[in-house]
Amino acid sequence: MGITERKEREKESRKESIIDAAQKVFFEKGLLLSTMDEIAETAELAKGTLYLYYHSKEDLYLAVMMRGLMVLKTMFDEVITKNDPVVQTMIRLADKYTAFYHTHKNYFRMLHFFNTPQLHKQVSDEMMQSCDRFNQQLWTSITGIINRGITEGIIRNDLIPIEIAVVLWTNASSLLMRIDSQYEMFQQKMNIDLNVTLQKSNMLMLESILTEHGKLELSRVMK
Amino acid sequence: MGITERKEREKESRKESIIDAAQKVFFEKGLLLSTMDEIAETAELAKGTLYLYYHSKEDLYLAVMMRGLMVLKTMFDEVITKNDPVVQTMIRLADKYTAFYHTHKNYFRMLHFFNTPQLHKQVSDEMMQSCDRFNQQLWTSITGIINRGITEGIIRNDLIPIEIAVVLWTNASSLLMRIDSQYEMFQQKMNIDLNVTLQKSNMLMLESILTEHGKLELSRVMK
DNA sequence: TGTAATAACTGACCGCGAGTCATTCTATTG
DNA sequence: CAATAGAATGACTCGCGGTCAGTTATTACA
Numbered sequence: 307m308g309i310t311e312r313k314e315r316e317k318e319s320r321k322e323s324i325i326d327a328a329q330k331v332f333f334e335k336g337l338l339l340s341t342m343d344e345i346a347e348t349a350e351l352a353k354g355t356l357y358l359y360y361h362s363k364e365d366l367y368l369a370v371m372m373r374g375l376m377v378l379k380t381m382f383d384e385v386i387t388k389n390d391p392v393v394q395t396m397i398r399l400a401d402k403y404t405a406f407y408h409t410h411k412n413y414f415r416m417l418h419f420f421n422t423p424q425l426h427k428q429v430s431d432e433m434m435q436s437c438d439r440f441n442q443q444l445w446t447s448i449t450g451i452i453n454r455g456i457t458e459g460i461i462r463n464d465l466i467p468i469e470i471a472v473v474l475w476t477n478a479s480s481l482l483m484r485i486d487s488q489y490e491m492f493q494q495k496m497n498i499d500l501n502v503t504l505q506k507s508n509m510l511m512l513e514s515i516l517t518e519h520g521k522l523e524l525s526r527v528m529k
Numbered sequence: 530m531g532i533t534e535r536k537e538r539e540k541e542s543r544k545e546s547i548i549d550a551a552q553k554v555f556f557e558k559g560l561l562l563s564t565m566d567e568i569a570e571t572a573e574l575a576k577g578t579l580y581l582y583y584h585s586k587e588d589l590y591l592a593v594m595m596r597g598l599m600v601l602k603t604m605f606d607e608v609i610t611k612n613d614p615v616v617q618t619m620i621r622l623a624d625k626y627t628a629f630y631h632t633h634k635n636y637f638r639m640l641h642f643f644n645t646p647q648l649h650k651q652v653s654d655e656m657m658q659s660c661d662r663f664n665q666q667l668w669t670s671i672t673g674i675i676n677r678g679i680t681e682g683i684i685r686n687d688l689i690p691i692e693i694a695v696v697l698w699t700n701a702s703s704l705l706m707r708i709d710s711q712y713e714m715f716q717q718k719m720n721i722d723l724n725v726t727l728q729k730s731n732m733l734m735l736e737s738i739l740t741e742h743g744k745l746e747l748s749r750v751m752k
Numbered sequence: 753t754g755t756a757a758t759a760a761c762t763g764a765c766c767g768c769g770a771g772t773c774a775t776t777c778t779a780t781t782g
Numbered sequence: 783c784a785a786t787a788g789a790a791t792g793a794c795t796c797g798c799g800g801t802c803a804g805t806t807a808t809t810a811c812a
Contacts, residue, residue, distance in 0.1 A: 313759090313808095320760095338650045342799060352762040354801075363799065415647055423710050424638055425648070427561045428799085442718075465729070468719045472707070473730045477696075480703030484695070487646050495665075496691045506688070507696045510737040536788090543789095564769060575791040580771065651770085 321359050321369075324349050329370045333412040337367050337419065362428035368437055371420055374413025375440050378406050382447050392455040393516070393523040399448070400478060400508045404501075407482045418483060445471060460520035470515050477511055478504070544582050544592075547572050552593045556635040560590050560642065585651035591660055594643055597636025598663050601629050605670050615678040616739070616746040622674070623701060623731045627724075630705045641706060668694060683743035693738050700734055701727070 327349035331340045342363055346353040360366040385398045407414045419425060420437055448471045455461035461470070484492075485500045492498045516524060550572035554563045565586055569576040583589045608621045630637045642648060643660055671694045678684035684693070707715075708723045715721045739747060 317760095336647050338648065341797085343797095353799090354763070355761055357800065358760075418645070418647075421707075421710060422641070422645075424559050424641075425561065438714075445719075466721065468715075468721050469726045469729065472715070472721070472723070472726055473700075473704070473733070476703045476707055477700045477730075480699045480706075481696070483644075483703075484699055487644060491661075492691075492695070496668075498689065498691050498695070500695070503692045503695055506692065507700075510696070511733070514733040514737045540789095565771080566769070576770090577772075577792065578790055581789075586770070 317359075324351070324356060324359055324366070325369050325373065327351075328366045329373070332367060332370055332416075336415075337364070361430040361433070364426060364428045365430050365433040367416065368420065368429060368433050371413065371416035372437060372440060374410060374416055375437075375444070377410060377413060378403075378417075379440075379444055379447070381406055382444070386447060386451060391523065391527075392451060392458060392460045393512075393520060394527050395451055396455070396512060397508075397527065399451070400474075400512075403478055404482065404504065407486070411486065414482065415486065417479075448475060455520070459517055460523060461515055462517050462520075465515060474508075474511055474515075478508060481507055547574070547579060547582055547589070548592050548596065550574075551589045552596070555590060555593055555639075559638075560587070584653040584656070587649065587651045588653050588656040590639065591643065591652060591656050594636065594639035595660060595663060597633060597639055598660075598667070600633060600636060601626075601640075602663075602667055602670070604629055605667070609670060609674055614746065614750070615674060615681060615683045616735075616743060617750050618674055619678070619735060620731075620750065622671070623697075623735070626701055627705065627727065630709070634709065637705065638709065640702075671698060678743070682740055683746060684738055685740050685743075688738060697731075697734055697738075701731060704730055 324345075328340075328345050331345045331348055334340075335344075340363075342353050342356060345366070346356055349356070356366070360369060381402045382399060385395060385402055388395070390398070420441075426434075445468070449467050452461060452467045452470050456463050456467065481500065481504045485504065489500050492500050513521060513524065547568075551563075551568050554568045554571055557563075563586075565576050565579060568589070569579055572579070579589070583592060604625045605622060608618060608625055611618070613621070643664075649657075668691070672690050675684060675690045675693050679686050679690065704723065704727045708727065712723050715723050736744060736747065
């Protein structure tokens with residue numbers, strides 16, 4: 307009979323609706339100022355019920371973050387599956403990430419929490435593994451395109467693909483984080499537009515990993 | 530009379546001894562798992578007394594962080610005041626920062642907290658400004674050497690000094706953060722030594738901001 | 753359809769820890 | 783040796799994450 311299946315579905319949709327509520331509250335107030343009471347009220351459930359579905363407030367936070375990760379993954383896959391030339395794809399990926407930041411700041415900030423284990427006081431192993439697994443997929447996506455670049459002779463072959471991925475990704479992420487937290491400060495005190503800095507930085511990084519052939523490609527694309 | 534002065538000194542040294550205690554506890558347990566009760570006990574003071582000197586736990590945390598900032602500043606100044614050639618100085622600075630991470634991980638992690646305003650639930654404006662001011666000094670140090678590089682024709686002059694500083698600094702910081710949190714993971718799952726990646730990344734970044742003349746310098750230094 | 757068994761949900765309650773403040777203690781002064 | 787001001791105390795409050803005994807809803811079965 308289909309009762310077990312229906313229950314399964316109901317449980318799943320309850321989990322989702324709890325995430326909906328959590329997302330609303332977390333987006334408004336961030337991790338620290340959000341309370342489980344408020345999330346429960348928003349979800350129109352008792353606080354205890356939340357704990358039937360998630361181990362802790364932080365688990366719930368990461369559950370919301372996973373949604374963000376999915377959004378980002380989808381955006382990346384859109385670019386990658388086009389199968390455009392590598393250089394163009396790389397540029398598009400960088401731009402997509404920037405776009406993701408601008409249109410999904412709240413998700414972006416959550417990613418940051420995920421990468422800061424010092425802050426994980428109550429994250430369960432299961433949730434952590436869940437996240438890790440998904441995160442891995444992102445790395446694979448990016449490394450894939452870099453591999454292609456190397457075999458096509460566009461990206462330098464004296465560098466290890468994953469290393470390149472880490473460097474590019476980390477560089478972009480950290481500049482975006484800085485934009486998030488100090489854009490105005492840099493604007494006012496140093497008269498710098500960090501968005502422009504990010505663009506330049508991405509270009510510098512990209513150039514530095516391309517072969518001569520790749521650089522020609524790049525200058526053609528940039529026209 | 531010198532009583533006011535003595536009291537002033539006593540107050541100052543009390544502040545210091547509170548930071549000593551706080552540092553000990555924070556280093557052991559991090560911000561979240563440390564309690565004001567434990568810090569008070571370590572300082573051999575009542576909890577209330579701590580609040581006569583610092584507005585909040587987070588203020589105290591930042592007070593400890595400032596020490597780290599000072600250590601780093603001192604390390605940088607050592608390199609800079611040598612007045613060695615720009616390229617060599619830049620490399621030394623990068624290495625110093627890496628060394629700072631390895632010998633002062635706890636301080637390093639605190640810097641990270643400072644750059645994440647989402648986590649500032651209770652930081653007082655005064656403390657924040659204090660930190661900002663000191664932070665500014667670091668930027669100035671770094672920007673100084675870059676300026677020198679530009680006037681000497683070693684660093685490209687189509688880039689803005691502060692921008693370069695931000696990019697280099699941010700890039701190194703974020704890779705170090707990743708080393709801190711995911712070194713083992715990358716080692717095991719991807720067979721990558723992130724310390725090597727950091728070295729490479731620093732080199733790539735440096736190369737990309739140098740003029741042809743600067744690159745010659747670099748290859749000479751690297752021999 | 754009535755009832756036992758099971759699953760889902762509830763919210764009063766607990767413990768912990770940040771921050772407060774009325775009170776006590778100590779040093780200074782005239 | 784009071785009077786006074788400043789430093790230090792720690793019992794207390796309050797908010798919040800997390801728990802669990804009890805209640806309600808759902809399913810299985812006679």
